[in-house]
Amino acid sequence: MSRLVMKFGGTSVADLFRIQNAARHVKREVEAGHQVAVVVSAMSGKTNELVGWCREASRLHDTREYDSIVASGEQVTAGLLSLALQKLGVDARSWLGWQIPILTDGAHGAARIVDINGDVLIERLEKGQVAVVAGFQGIGPDGRISTLGRGGSDTSAVAIAAAIGADRCDIYTDVDGVYTTDPRIVPGATRLDRVSFEEMLEMASLGAKVLQVRSVELAMVHGVRVFVRSSFADPDSELLVKSNTPPGTLICDEDEIVEQQVVTGIAYSRDEAQISLRDVADQPGIAASVFGPLADANINVDMIVQNVSEDGSTTDITFTVPSADYERSLEVLEAERDVIRYKNVQGSTDVVKVSVIGMGMRSHAGVAGGAFRAMADKGINIRAITTSEIKISILIDAAYTELAVRTLHSLYDLDCKQDS
């Protein structure tokens, strides 16, 4: 017997039919003898509807009211799933953030979980009752509902798993695992059986949509094994009832991964904009004068490239920002023109960041070199490069996205092998 957290996202509880389907997944695990806590999102579309009303009521809205309004979506799903479980003969009750309580730092709209006392849940689980927890929400020091920011239900699930000492946190979603890359671009992309926390963190940061970055961070810190699997599979199929290895991807410590690949996956993100400052005076403190004001404006600068100038007088600085912050970044730079002293600024939102990720890169030389050569062979111009121990990211023209992803996917031998 083990203790499980099962998390169902918005598309997995989109309507009563899907909620009943989720209930059957839960019942299967209960009948297998597991103690189960469930974490649910709002029904697909509900959060957007509630957020839309908030915007309509007041464009600059009080985030405390926003939180109370938006958290109602998960409240409804938690109740409905409890009812659906009861109808299947499974003892269950819903829990809201303030009832457990899930204590947050009270930063409304983007709160962080500070503490969860798992005792009350564990007591119920040990009596055989399923705890259905409303995700995405907690209670702040002000005694008011605070939400964790979009996608926060993944984070809730991992935090609950840590608090109750769960053996695994199953994320039920509309895909059946984590793939080597986006199957819409590379039909031969393969599902990964296991991925390390570090790799998953890079993938999530670099554009893979399966899990929220924060939930992966939390799982890594607390050593919570996360299993990404499909809620659309038949809950009562023999494969799920009898097999110990259902289809899905386990995100775990690298020690659990026996055969480490050099490259695990290829990610890409279209949410990038490139900005280049030309002929900046090359003198100490110049980087601070550029990036200080952007940081003050809460703009997250990512890839930064600065070349030493030939004659030591002026240089070019290139960096990327989230495309949503592009216009605002240009305004900030224009306002600081007299301080930074650049000749002109160029930029583009028509760029994409493609990343190669793999724990094995730490011990294998030549991975980056191969990528650059492959890009050159295909005539793809690289605008900027950044690397870390376990990833290489390149910025290229958006038009080459598919070509670059497919080329790299083949280069590192990730394409699906046909049975011979």
Add this chain to the structure above:
Amino acid sequence: MSRLVMKFGGTSVADLFRIQNAARHVKREVEAGHQVAVVVSAMSGKTNELVGWCREASRLHDTREYDSIVASGEQVTAGLLSLALQKLGVDARSWLGWQIPILTDGAHGAARIVDINGDVLIERLEKGQVAVVAGFQGIGPDGRISTLGRGGSDTSAVAIAAAIGADRCDIYTDVDGVYTTDPRIVPGATRLDRVSFEEMLEMASLGAKVLQVRSVELAMVHGVRVFVRSSFADPDSELLVKSNTPPGTLICDEDEIVEQQVVTGIAYSRDEAQISLRDVADQPGIAASVFGPLADANINVDMIVQNVSEDGSTTDITFTVPSADYERSLEVLEAERDVIRYKNVQGSTDVVKVSVIGMGMRSHAGVAGGAFRAMADKGINIRAITTSEIKISILIDAAYTELAVRTLHSLYDLDCKQDS
């Protein structure tokens, strides 16, 4: 300066436009120097949607989950109205039942309010902040959300008014007051300026839909003056901004009503079914043998007529039940046939109860006689009669509803007087 509770029902907060309209009503009162607590219902249609989902999830649903699901409707409106007020520059915050707290007896789905500590609200009101309270909900001894039953927001509003010592509780709704009768039946029905608690209680019990019976009971017990008025009036019209006597009906202690009418209004209820037991053995204990089993089945018996039999051997017993309980009542009586010993049972759902209400009836003889004579003159057969100190109710064939109501409305001189 005074302290006000303003309650907005479902149609008065049906969408963002109407919520913004409600906010303007609140702003007007704040600018007039009043301390204001607002109580809101769910957006029109929302509660039905949520109740529908509960039924779909499980026909015999856990009322604790039902409460948590359904209470989310008021949670959303309270937040949205707070945002709309803030946008108008009015300091406001939402309050959920568990935050105040509004303590209930925990009878989920039909809870009664046990206690409200008004201190925290009063503290905010005195600082000039508007408190927007989610109606219809509280927290039970089990620490879970409990709802007050349909229409419970009126009750919430009156209870909040009592707890904070409000000078008046304004019920904003889709009609502009309490009328002498249903204007759809009698176009000349007139709006009453003032109605006593006792009369309003009878009217609400007897079919007038303006206020919930429980809220009127609570207002009477705590002496909360309730003012029924329209939310559809222009919030900034001169009539409302400058006048001390806005259009509406004040429900208050009879001492406040200077010129007491003999008859205040005519109510009717189609939600009645008549059952007659023929040739029942006329012996002690027979009434108990009929009404005991009905009470055990939770069937609310209303008008009861039992005639003494001529020869003392058998009698007929006639009574009414809510029409929704008609079939079930017949089943109960059939099951008890051997105990009650009646010859046969007759019944009809095609009946209506018409009632004449007025405090003045206590001191005026002949009111009932006039009503019976008027019915006879129009050829309307009276099936049963019940009376109290301040009302007369008659049961008649449903086909005569409009005729009876119009006849009684004219008889007691309630028709609108044209200016001469």
